[in-house]
Amino acid sequence: MKNYPDPAFLNGSVRLLLIDGKWVPALSGKVFTTINPTDGAALAQVADGGPEDINLAVAAARRAFESGPWRRMKPFDRQQCLLRLADLVDAHFDELALLDTLDMGAPVASIAGKRRRAVALLRYYAGLATAVHGQTIENSQPGDIFSHTVKEPVGVVGAINAWNGPLGMAIWKTAPALAAGCTIVLKPAEQAPLSPLRFGELCLEAGIPPGVVNVVSGGATAGAALAAHPDVDKIAFTGSTEVGRRIIQASAGNIKRVSLELGGKSPNIVFADADMDLAIPGTAMAVFANSGQICSAGTRLFVQRGIYSEFVGKLCAFAQSLRVGDPMLEDTQLGPLVSQAQLNRVETYLKLGSEQGAELVAGGNRLTSGNLGNGYFVAPTVFAGVRDDMAIATDEIFGPVISVMPFDTLEEAIARGNATPYGLGSGVWTRDINNAHKVSRGLRAGSVWINCYQTMDAAVPFGGYKGSGYGRESGIEHMEEFLHTKSVWTRVT
């Protein structure tokens, strides 16, 4: 095993809230314990922020926005801060990623890819900090009136995140908001707050002024307070569709801007002419990566009838070959689920799958052998012969569970692929470029992956259709989420 640096946060002291550049306890004095899902043991004590702490953090972010230097800083100087932050994240990445391994079970084997993505996001938005511009627009009004637009930061951003990529998500929301000149109150998920808190510390070290990035750990109460706060201008939310609906309702008070990255039940469609060597591991890891805890996981796997039996057999063999276990070991491919609650949820669906008549061909059980017994491990699971109306085919499970369904025609695959309230990811596997494009046009989803899955890039937008949310993350569109457009009219005399 590689010798990872000691995570600075695990020295036994309570992890505090970052408000206005200072580390402070929750006003209530409450703390909560994060659990290591690998062995169910207590990992760290964390300040349990509540509405009163959110109030303080929002006030600090407001001051930093209105009177602090951040918004007025020259774009070049904001860019330098973000580039320093990118260097710091890069330099400390093993430690940051290790916090996620301990807090939510992400295997250390995934660190290299995550480092590249995190650093790339920060550098990409550092670049965009100096590329913000309005337009001059010809108008047809009488007289000599010149019109142009300017872009302005939306103000104080509340960022509320899920636990399945704690560090990556913290960076994903922070980088474009900062590049746009906004200030932030980040509320990480209560299951995995350690790396976002450490990231907040690095923001200060990078020279980002106090109050610009605030991190308030806590649960749903803190999140709800942030979502409803009258002095927050925008909420950027990643989480379940159910909570997303509550965010929209809470935003109505002061008509906040809202962007929502919500759940999914993504279709992944394999045609009979697909390259099997690509499609088997590709469709399997489209679900099993991060132990199935990815919003865009391709959990509804439609396989054309001509290759259905052969495909299911090979998929099953692939699933059974995966190494599930201690995420600290370099050769582990799947770690545990994040929590006992998530384990309970996944086990409920494993039971429902069999009860409703699906054919279990791989996995289907919790893993308790050896030293896995105290952790939340589930075997990579494949159900075949799944009907579209079964619970495992309609509900987001958020675990390593694939539902395989046969199909006959392209039109049928598109229609069944779209028959879901969600619209986040989707995939198509074929050697026929025409069919690939037909399916890509037909699917109502924010991303379509052709002969690949889950590919992400700082420059390419990601987001949902329908119940998977609105707004985009990554790319120039993500910057726009944090910018207002102001139109200016000037009479020339």
Ligand code: NAD
């Ligand atoms: P969740 O909705 O339960 O919680 C997400 C966050 O919202 C947490 O920080 C939580 O404390 C907070 N929260 C809970 N209730 C709240 C309320 N009433 N008001 C404001 N905040 C509140 O989701 P989860 O179980 O942590 O994460 C899993 C879900 O996230 C899945 O549905 C998954 O698909 C989704 N997700 C989506 C994306 C995406 O990019 N589309 C990425 C990752 C996860």
